Amino acid sequence: KIKAMVVRGSGKTEVADPQGFGTLVKRQLDAIMSSPNAKALSQHGSAHLTQMVMGMGDMPVRNWSGEIWQEGADALSGPAIVEKILVKRTGCYACPIRCKGIVHVDEGSIQVAEGPGPEYETLGSLGTLLYHGNLAGVAKANELCNRLGLDTISTGSTIAWAIEAFQSGVLGLSETDGINLDWGSTPAILQTIETIGLRRGSLGELLCAGSGRAAQQLGHGSEAYAMQVKGLDLPMHSPRVFHGLGLAYAVLPNGASHTLGGFTTRGSEDSVEHWVEATLVSMRCAVVNSSAIFCNYTMGRPVLQNLAEILASATGESFTDQKLQAFADRVYLLRYVFNLRAGLRPTANVLPTRVVDQMQERDPRWAADWPRVIPAFYKALGFDPQGYPTETTLRAAGLEDVIATVRQVR
Numbered sequence: 242k243i244k245a246m247v248v249r250g251s252g253k254t255e256v257a258d259p260q261g262f263g264t265l266v267k268r269q270l271d272a273i274m275s276s277p278n279a280k281a282l283s284q285h286g287s288a289h290l291t292q293m294v295m296g297m298g299d300m301p302v303r304n305w306s307g308e309i310w311q312e313g314a315d316a317l318s319g320p321a322i323v324e325k326i327l328v329k330r331t332g333c334y335a336c337p338i339r340c341k342g343i344v345h346v347d348e349g350s351i352q353v354a355e356g357p358g359p360e361y362e363t364l365g366s367l368g369t370l371l372y373h374g375n376l377a378g379v380a381k382a383n384e385l386c387n388r389l390g391l392d393t394i395s396t397g398s399t400i401a402w403a404i405e406a407f408q409s410g411v412l413g414l415s416e417t418d419g420i421n422l423d424w425g426s427t428p429a430i431l432q433t434i435e436t437i438g439l440r441r442g443s444l445g446e447l448l449c450a451g452s453g454r455a456a457q458q459l460g461h462g463s464e465a466y467a468m469q470v471k472g473l474d475l476p477m478h479s480p481r482v483f484h485g486l487g488l489a490y491a492v493l494p495n496g497a498s499h500t501l502g503g504f505t506t507r508g509s510e511d512s513v514e515h516w517v518e519a520t521l522v523s524m525r526c527a528v529v530n531s532s533a534i535f536c537n538y539t540m541g542r543p544v545l546q547n548l549a550e551i552l553a554s555a556t557g558e559s560f561t562d563q564k565l566q567a568f569a570d571r572v573y574l575l576r577y578v579f580n581l582r583a584g585l586r587p588t589a590n591v592l593p594t595r596v597v598d599q600m601q602e603r604d605p606r607w608a609a610d611w612p613r614v615i616p617a618f619y620k621a622l623g624f625d626p627q628g629y630p631t632e633t634t635l636r637a638a639g640l641e642d643v644i645a646t647v648r649q650v651r
């Protein structure tokens with residue numbers, strides 16, 4: 242029944258080459274502190290993105306209806322947070338950026354105790370995605386999720402599914418236990434979060450496993466409102482702006498994640514193969530980045546060579562960008578085969594229909610090429626055309642142990 246363990250160490254962390262490591266840390270620090278992104282993060286946290294990415298069409302509105310809602314983004318922006326609810330900034334150990342915001346709300350019926358404020362993803366998932374521009378309400382929803390141990394992206398996306406199902410008449414008041422699920426209703430959003438966290442009543446039972454499961458259970462066309470891949474709800478960035486995310490959301494073993502690469506755009510002259518290669522490079526960097534526990538913000542756009550140098554000076558072992566690339570591919574393969582063993586087949590590597598339909602309307606070139614992208618990805622990683630890693634690929638990655646698993650499920 243253990244849910245978490247906290248360990249506090251008292252020893253000192255040694256590095257293999259203190260002088261070389263110190264030089265690289267300084268180089269990294271200089272790069273971090275001279276980047277405009279770091280300055281924006283220090284001032285407004287990840288919320289500095291809100292207004293800009295809404296203008297680009299990146300931030301989803303009303304369950305990915307395709308609208309741009311600048312007024313909502315303004316209400317939930319970094320400057321609005323600083324002006325209305327921010328108490329102070331804080332950050333992770335020794336980080337010079339300190340992007341975290343501590344907030345407090347005292348607004349009549351909405352009281353938020355001093356604590357961590359909403360990040361960009363939460364401003365999207367519990368804000369614009371729900372057509373909810375009430376900053377105090379989003380801060381309260383964020384606090385509730387934190388206290389109930391709920392991920393804000395999945396919670397917001399599941400509520401967006403429920404609101405759309407309710408508005409279209411597929412879900413009735415008897416299934417929502419009397420909650421009027423209207424877009425932008427702070428009381429309905431807060432009540433639903435509690436209902437999910439406590440698995441209370443028929444609504445809590447329906448929503449507690451996320452939008453994908455809820456849609457499967459309810460049916461009646463509500464599957465179209467579930468914006469998820471492999472059960473993980475889409476984060477707050479759109480494949481229509483970052484083309485690499487379309488591919489990454491579809492093929493990542495853990496589903497639609499924004500922390501494992503894909504923030505790449507396809508140039509007007511770029512081929513499908515280039516689209517795939519650029520996405521793969523960013524996915525590999527992201528795997529190494531998170532395995533080495535680097536913050537995504539402080540690494541900016543890491544290159545494997547940079548990561549290899551830091552790791553080599555810290556550990557005394559030899560790292561090259563080729564070695565890290567092979568490591569990243571091995572991690573991907575292992576996760577992929579884990580999914581195969583758990584019953585997920587390559588047919589699960591798909592984007593929600595709503596995303597593909599919108600791309601068809603707005604970007605005919607994307608839509609025309611999309612059917613070739615996943616096959617090109619399989620080819621680049623050494624999979625067969627059906628989406629299974631070949632035995633040669635698994636052997637080359639040193640994963641002989643899992644060959645039998647792939648044989649069994651093919």
Ligand code: SF4
Nearest residue numbers: 332333336339340536
């Ligand atoms: S390490 Fe990253 S998440 Fe932590 S305070 Fe610094 S920038 Fe923010």
